[in-house]
Amino acid sequence: MSVTAPKGFRAAGVACGLKSSGARDLALVVNDGPSSQAAAVFTSNRAKANPILWSQQVIADGTATAIVLNSGGANCFTGAQGFQTTHVTAEAVADALSVSAGDVVVCSTGLIGEQLNRDALLSGVAAAAASLGAHGDDAARAIMTTDSVPKTVVLEGPGYTIGGMAKGAGMLAPGLATMLVVLTTDADLPAAELDRALRAATRVSFDRLDSDGCMSTNDQVTLMASGASGVIPPVEQFTELLTEACMSLMTQLQADAEGSSHDIVIAVSGAVTDDDAVEVARSVARSNLFKAAMFGNDPNWGRVLAAIGTTNAAFDPYAVDVSFNGVRLCHAGAPDRPRDEVDLSGREIDVSIDLKAGSAAATVYTNDLTHDYVHENSAYAS
Amino acid sequence: MSVTAPKGFRAAGVACGLKSSGARDLALVVNDGPSSQAAAVFTSNRAKANPILWSQQVIADGTATAIVLNSGGANCFTGAQGFQTTHVTAEAVADALSVSAGDVVVCSTGLIGEQLNRDALLSGVAAAAASLGAHGDDAARAIMTTDSVPKTVVLEGPGYTIGGMAKGAGMLAPGLATMLVVLTTDADLPAAELDRALRAATRVSFDRLDSDGCMSTNDQVTLMASGASGVIPPVEQFTELLTEACMSLMTQLQADAEGSSHDIVIAVSGAVTDDDAVEVARSVARSNLFKAAMFGNDPNWGRVLAAIGTTNAAFDPYAVDVSFNGVRLCHAGAPDRPRDEVDLSGREIDVSIDLKAGSAAATVYTNDLTHDYVHENSAYAS
Numbered sequence A, B: 001m002s003v004t005a006p007k008g009f010r011a012a013g014v015a016c017g018l019k020s021s022g023a024r025d026l027a028l029v030v031n032d033g034p035s036s037q038a039a040a041v042f043t044s045n046r047a048k049a050n051p052i053l054w055s056q057q058v059i060a061d062g063t064a065t066a067i068v069l070n071s072g073g074a075n076c077f078t079g080a081q082g083f084q085t086t087h088v089t090a091e092a093v094a095d096a097l098s099v100s101a102g103d104v105v106v107c108s109t110g111l112i113g114e115q116l117n118r119d120a121l122l123s124g125v126a127a128a129a130a131s132l133g134a135h136g137d138d139a140a141r142a143i144m145t146t147d148s149v150p151k152t153v154v155l156e157g158p159g160y161t162i163g164g165m166a167k168g169a170g171m172l173a174p175g176l177a178t179m180l181v182v183l184t185t186d187a188d189l190p191a192a193e194l195d196r197a198l199r200a201a202t203r204v205s206f207d208r209l210d211s212d213g214c215m216s217t218n219d220q221v222t223l224m225a226s227g228a229s230g231v232i233p234p235v236e237q238f239t240e241l242l243t244e245a246c247m248s249l250m251t252q253l254q255a256d257a258e259g260s261s262h263d264i265v266i267a268v269s270g271a272v273t274d275d276d277a278v279e280v281a282r283s284v285a286r287s288n289l290f291k292a293a294m295f296g297n298d299p300n301w302g303r304v305l306a307a308i309g310t311t312n313a314a315f316d317p318y319a320v321d322v323s324f325n326g327v328r329l330c331h332a333g334a335p336d337r338p339r340d341e342v343d344l345s346g347r348e349i350d351v352s353i354d355l356k357a358g359s360a361a362a363t364v365y366t367n368d369l370t371h372d373y374v375h376e377n378s379a380y381a382s
Helices: A052-060 A078-095 A118-130 A135-144 A191-203 A233-253 A274-285 A287-297 A301-308 A371-378 B050-059 B080-097 B118-130 B136-142 B191-204 B237-256 B274-285 B288-295 B299-307 B371-379
Strands: A010-016 A027-031 A035-043 A068-071 A103-110 A149-158 A160-168 A180-184 A222-225 A263-271 A322-323 A325-330 A347-355 A360-367 B009-014 B024-031 B038-044 B066-070 B105-108 B151-157 B160-167 B180-185 B220-225 B264-272 B321-324 B327-331 B350-354 B358-365
Touching: A010 A135, A027 A118, A027 A135, A027 A180, A027 A222, A035 A052, A035 A191, A052 A103, A052 A222, A052 B299, A068 A078, A068 A118, A068 A180, A068 A233, A078 A103, A078 A118, A103 A222, A103 A322, A135 A149, A135 A160, A149 A233, A149 B264, A160 A233, A180 A233, A191 A222, A191 A233, A233 A263, A233 A360, A263 A274, A274 A301, A274 A360, A287 A301, A287 B371, A301 A322, A301 A325, A301 A347, A325 B358, A371 B288, A371 B371, B009 B118, B009 B136, B024 B136, B024 B180, B024 B220, B038 B050, B038 B191, B050 B105, B050 B220, B066 B080, B080 B105, B080 B118, B105 B220, B136 B151, B136 B160, B151 B237, B160 B237, B160 B371, B180 B237, B191 B220, B191 B237, B237 B264, B237 B350, B237 B358, B264 B274, B274 B299, B274 B350, B274 B358, B288 B299, B299 B321, B299 B327, B299 B350
Parallel strands: A068 A103, A180 A222, A263 A347, B066 B105, B180 B220, B264 B350
Antiparallel strands: A010 A027, A027 A068, A035 A222, A149 A160, A160 A180, A263 A360, A322 A325, A322 A347, B009 B024, B024 B066, B038 B220, B151 B160, B160 B180, B264 B358, B321 B327, B321 B350
16 A cells, blocks of 8 residues: 555556556655645755756645656756656646646656656656556555565554655665655644654664665655644654654665665664764775675674774774674774674674764664675666 | 885895785885985874884884885784784894884784784794895785785886885775885985875875775885985975876776776866865765776766765766766766767776866776675685
């Protein structure tokens, strides 16, 4: 059900020829209200795709009635013609639904620097608008690119529901990742509270996923609230449930990251500030030598220390403890337990780093660097 | 000849059992004077190995009479016992040569977090001291780890010579890279001028090599001047020749980078400041998606723009031009020439990025991300 689980939403996922495979490539999600409050967060990459430039304007007033998403092309670095394509797509959705184009969010994903086939897109919009219904699962399939499985979530709060779908299998990095996420709810909350909840939820979920250190030009997470449940939840309770939904989608993205063979959780404690903890964890998540060692099931703690030594965080490298899957291999910057006590053969790897400098902590999620990652990204052209 | 080409230097390279292969693993270079002026630059990694901590003290007074280097172990994160190993190594060299231990620089390279075999080291020092001569090539072989070839350089100035040797095949990144370099000269210059020349030369050579984004704990570049030629060159002329020597060694390191199939030159022009140009070039050099595309001979300029969009440099992403091997694929942030006009099948790849924002420029040197890189770094344990 994904995005159509909450009351007040219809969706469709159709094939319009943007993907050469003939698979579904256009998704439409419509909020039938009564409320149309919405919030969104966008890539922090300065090279923003045309749909990002458009959607930032749409969401500025805190309302959105529909979101249209295509795979098969990012519509990024496509010039004025590309922006026009985004614009006419929104207009076509608006015409089909009798709403304002200024309330239609647009997302695109795929190869950068290629024009989208505008005729195909518009035929897809017409087909999607004609088949709207409880088709959240079709929509979740239509936004897939190199994803091997659709990613969806449905969570129940007291009297209301949160649904969601996500795509993303590479270019997963901070400030969001080539990742499109649509979250829906029938809770009744104003845009300002949705925005606050969404920023709190993404800060500890999608923003902490750093699969390959590469930041996309097209990332967007959109939250739409229909108010159809009639329930006005306390914003803290809603934020908690929304965070749980985002964490679920984030771990689904991590588990499906291109070519990965390990899901790695890097937990930093003992930092002076949260920012320090995030910086330290991210430096490890971005070390190719660390990531290659994880692929080889080698608990190479020296590469962890070499990575964190490049940061500006406050700590003494010769005070640090490092554990792999609960076995402390490094104590106070020197060898502790033997490496062969650690088994890294499972998919999950936990790396714990205690900086011994303070009481702040943060967790970053990443993947290993594998032959399949190199293969998929050297051959990528879809 | 490498480091023994300039007058006033003797060297040796011996096998003492630190490498399980039985290959040469200890090098000694001695400056017989009459001058003993020296300068060095060290890794900016805060996690510094024991030999770095020692050598920083040795070089502080601007003099050094010998440098001893071992492969087969980095002596990093080995605690007080490890520092003691560095100390007794310097003492052993000092005893054998009848010099002060405070003038003996020590370098180590290999796996982090393992104690060096002290007995093996000391036997190696004795053997090296007993075989000192014009053995610069043996010394260059003794410092190799995963290097496939020794790296050496000899350049002639007016009346004086610069010689050098380098090791390094991975963890090649800014602020130096797992790289040990020894430069020798028989020019007669004071330590302050050697230091100035060395910093100028490394800033545009080793500091601009960013093979895999990983910064080592053990990097060191040491320059020793014997003054044995009796020539006092103008410091600008000497700096120019030294820069040429460093560029030669740097490109030898790049060409031998672990598992690489391409040497990539990223030239950024049109920047407002030099720092901006370096930041932009480095962001591309560190993008795994870009590097994987290069492995696949795919001139994926979208990944270049996605990378530079993550920087804080001053420019408009929609003004930028990007060329591969001289073919402009992106003009003003939009597609220009067709991708198939570019041939990336050779080892050398030139990527030119014109930011159209100013007149500053910088070049960064990197490699592609390959199956062999993943293989070598997931299996590394020597």
